[in-house]
Amino acid sequence: MNPQLVEIIDELLAIVRSGPQDVDWQPYYDNEQELVDDLHDHAERMRHGDDSRLPELKFSLLPTGDLNEIAFSSGWGHHYVRLADLFDELYTGTCRPPRKPNP
Template sequence: MKALAQVLDDLVGIVTASEQDTTWTGRWDTGDEMVGELRDHAERLRRGDTSGLGELEFLFLPTGPLQEVSVSSGWGDRFLVLAGRFDRAQAARGTAPGT
């Protein structure tokens, strides 16, 4: 869980560093809403609560909410690196994304 939480912490670092364009996703009205959800997921993972993993997998999907925000906010390449880390962390715990 630690690796997954670290991916989310790194993602929050990117998101809080500049204004986010959430126009293309109906999920969040502001970057602050996005940060709140990501921090909540990270905290739950740190407690060992994996109930939100399916939702996180959805957020990290290609053309999913996080990628949409990343592309429109200018950090699409950084998102791809984080999504790769997320996938590897999921695989390391024996859970392939989408399963």
């Protein structure tokens, strides 16, 4: 488990909980509570060493993903870009196969 990935999810969750979210521009979440529940599930799984949903979260954070649409339509797009970029860097490092040592 990468604790920085958990921190990103926790920050996303804090932003979402801080005010109303416009979920109308994406098809995945029917309401804010579904979004909160999903992010909470991601965070809890990561805390327990289960990274099985990371690819799904990565997909949600893509430039046209559900979280992108919610962030920009809800007024926190600048936070989203910073967190999505950091997530990308960490996700790539987490999921990249280990390098072979130099001979």
